Amino acid sequence: MDSLPVLIYDGDCGFCTRSARWAERLPVRMRVLAWQEADLAAYRTTPDRARHEVLWVASSGRVFGGAAAVAELLKSCRLPWPVAGLVLSAPVVRALAGLAYRGIAANRYRLPGGTPACRLPEAQRPGRSARP
Template sequence: MDHTFLYDGDCAFCTKSAQFLEKHVRTTAKVVPWQWADLDALGVTQAEAEEAVLWIESNFQEAGPDAIAVLLRRAQWYWRPIGWTLSFGFVSKLAWPVYRLVSHNRHKLPGGTAACSLPQAERDRLAGG
């Protein structure tokens, strides 16, 4: 299985962040919105995909800032120190509250939209799906 990095494709802030990754952080991962991914084939539930960004390998999965750390460790040499630093226990523990703060307020950030603050079921209902 290829490496896959899942993000929320309905969120403009997340999409802009993923576009930055694709443009500036060369990685072996497919960077794909979870809404377009075959979650069953990846072994991921929709709830897991909605909760945080995910790094998925055949026998390995990380979420949130830990997923970002893996992605950076697997990128060009100059991103790797950031990824390793983010992986340190105390840094990772500090990164999670920051990640949650950003993810819960992403609709207020540059590029964010109201859809960023809604769970998928609510987005589907509003879209008539």
């Protein structure tokens, strides 16, 4: 494992994939991986966690999830993005961002780029039933 931070997302979800492609255009050096293709144990996380939230694995190895992952990603970028990350990390905003993130995650199949597969349990997703 290298020292670059890593953004881990749900590669089966169209909305998540589209969001990850947007993140790749941000001014930051990182690796972007679908959790289905990542060695999650090496990143000290689990498939259960990766199924439910985007993950940011900092260079230090610390794992952030959901809205906190987005904030850490933004804080790792060049200006002006760190300002947005700091705002998302502020106590009151952090709580609101967490609520917003959970709402978006629960309804991602309805959002632009979302697919019906986003709503299915993993075992029922196309081409994914053979996964352990």
